[in-house]
Amino acid sequence: MAELTCERPAVWPRGHHAGAVYGKAQGTVSSWVEFWSDAVVQFQKKACRPRDQLVDVSRRYPAAWDLFDRVRASRGEAGVGGLRSWPDWCFMPSVAAYAAVCEQHGLAKLGPDSALLGDVPLLAALGAWRNTQGIYRFDPAVYEALVATPVTGDLPAQVLLRLPEWCVYVETPGLTFGEGGAVSGFFAHLDWDPSTQRTELRLLVDCDAGLVPLPLVLGAGSLEAAIDDFVRGAAERARDAGLVQGLDGQSLNRISSLARCVEPMVSLLLYLCSTAAEIDKGGVRPQNPEPKRVKGGWRLFAAQKVTTWPVGVRLGAALRLALDSGAAGEDAGAGGGDLSAAAPRAHIRRAHWHGFWSGPLDPAKGQRVYELRWMPPIPVNVGDVDGLPAVVRGVA
Secondary structure (H helix, E strand, O other): OOOOOOOOOOOOOOOOOOHHHHOOOOOOHHHHHHHHHHHHHHHHHOOOHHHHHHHHHHHHOOOHHHHHHHHHHOOOOOOHHHOOOOOOOOOOOHHHHHHHHHHHHOOOOOOOOOHHHHHHHHHHHHHHHOOOOEEEEEOHHHHHHHHOOOOOOOOEHHHHHHOOOOEEEEEOOOOEOHHHOEEEEEEEEEEEEOOOOEEEEEEEEEEOOEEEEEEEEOOOOEHHHHHHHHHHOHHHHHHHOOOOOOOOHHHHHHHHHHHOOHHHHHHHHHHHHOOOOOEOEOOEOOOOOOOEEEOOEEEOOOOOOOEEEEEOHHHHHHHHHHHHHHHHHHHHHHOOOOOOOOOOOOEOOOOEEEEEEEOOOOHHHOOOEEEEEEEOOOOEOOOOHHHOOOOOOOOO
16 A cells, blocks of 8 residues: 655646746746746646536536525524524535435435445535635745644634635645545535534545545634644544555554645645735635525525635745845855845744734623734745735736
8 A cells, every 4th residue: 555645745836737837936926927827827728626526516416506595595494404593604514415415315314334425525515615616826935835834832723714715625736645646625614513513624625536525623722732633533534535444553654644634734724814814816805705685585696607816926926035035145155255244134934823812801892803823934034025016917
């Protein structure tokens, strides 16, 4: 059996064929624009994986979206599965997806060994993503730094309740997922269990082996603790997903390595949820749709097309500038130049997450808010990020 590894990616290699153009995308925003345009063209020439997966599940479950509409329309009343209400950050609890699978196949419930159970997380994720169809494409330098940033410390798990849309699809060039193969990206959405009142981050990993569901329980503790709990319980999930065979000591070590692949995905999501996240497309930011009045009530209408959101374009330009400045400073030092009177050159410090609580201490005066910021690996002598242009132009 091949070794299960969680390889940190090189910058936009394989899959989007962007490794060839990255060489010209270092240092300036204009060269990054050229890189972005090439990547967009290459992406458009290929099938859009998340959109194709949505089309496929819609064909297999043609009545699912109508059932979802009925569940949301009856919110506040006794509906499917006894659903009355749920938090706004959850599009719909997965119990509705379970009901849709049962309804499609004429079953009252699914047996514990039913192969149809695997369709429940697919319907839940794609049913939520269908409303916005957002694909998040990180700047290569920001992406590489984020997946290398460990999720440690006392970061509260509740930070992830701030996802910009009910469900996001994040591209992950260069990431591998054990025997599941290369990871093109992953869906991420929030789920809420009405029976246990438990909150979960649901990942649906889009890898060569197919769509692999991974649930991460978000309790009152830290995200680091949540990931550790996930790793400890990963053996059964990996076996059920067909990613390993047997559970001997060697397999358990491999499963632990496989489960750790969740951490870079969580780090990417944390940036999307952070206070200063740079997600912008012509001055427009992602958001969930508002229901529209129709005959008999209100209804959500699904997005008509995919929207690709550039993430961290200006920050990526600053990172490349810092790297180039640091390399130039090292070259000058090697040449014997006198740098003693010069200002400290731009240099790289390890990226990390930083958070703090703000707001009144007295609960009667208002609610305290946890502010999360990603401290990028460019703390010294980097120019004004907001002053850098971020124009993305397509290729004619």
